[in-house]
Amino acid sequence: MLDIQTQLFESQDLRLGPIDHEKDPEIESKWTHSSEFMRLMDTEPARPLSAAVIKKQYEKLEKRVEENKNLFHFMVRLKADDRLIGKATIQWIEWTNGNAFLRLGIGLADDWRKGYGTQALKLLLRIAFAELNLFRVSAIVPEYNQAAVALLHKFGFVQEVCRRSALERDGRRWDLYVFGLLRDEWQNRSTG
């Protein structure tokens, strides 16, 4: 039997959902004021962003979703009180190759180490493989993001590429990893 009962968007504590253009900008703006968060999320120079800038980013994002059709974006909220805690994206989807890149961030340090990343990634993988029918997913992670490396290993991702000293931060060079997970590997794990 086809399992359409298992909810794609809900885990024990979390719900993946759409952007709230009214309320979310202010909350995400707060996250960007942590340079640690910004540097873990991106290799672009970290900058604090106002709610107005975030609002514009959301509009651009939704336009990209509509025009390019190679991007799925979700806000991550707590089921208990609907509080926004992070964001999750499946992007750069190549439909003919069945490959895409994942991005996941939990905004506030207070919400880290609570298993939210694990729950959100589990949901994201099920959408990627069971709904979008992708063959594999990839993730790009800097050497200094050890939490992400640990999370990906937990789900069976393989470190496929190590781009030696591809980044410079705090006056030294860092490697950049590419991780990959194939649908078979995901399936064997989730049933086993």
Added chain:
Amino acid sequence: MKDLFRGELVRFTLEEPETSTKAAILWQRDSEFQRLLDNNPVQSNSEKKFREGFEKEAENGFKPERCGFSVRTLAEDRFIGFLSIWLDLIHREAWVGLGIGAREDWSKGYGTDMLKLCQQYVFSELSMKRLSLGLFEYNPRALRSYEKCGFRLEGRTRMDTMREGKRVDSLWMGILREEWLQMQEGEGK
């Protein structure tokens, strides 16, 4: 100082938009050429589309994070291909992509010569710290050439490309500035 634009077999130029357009139209007819270049589905683009692209490049000039060269042979002064460089100016990493259009010009050492020029340009003119490139498993000719130029294989993204119903890997390579400098010293002896 070294000549940045002249190698042993080829030189870097920038062709006029019209010349680039005519060549691109011919080269894209070869689906193998397109499949070696990219893992997106092959396209058949109009002359108008190519021309607009090249004219736009000429109008805007090249952005600082992007360099484009046309490539000519030294022997016959023939336009045979192109080489493009994309820069991450913050982390000082460069990416290169190159193509040689006509299959008569493949396996003649032109690609290797183009890449050596590119390395020289990236490290001694653009002050980059690393040069990266990607290729597909079904392009062993490119792999040999890149290895010859000192690129190291840094991994493969497993089965991320599907061609002819088969799954193949992409290969990722890189060379660091220090590695390139060491090679130069070795050659100088």
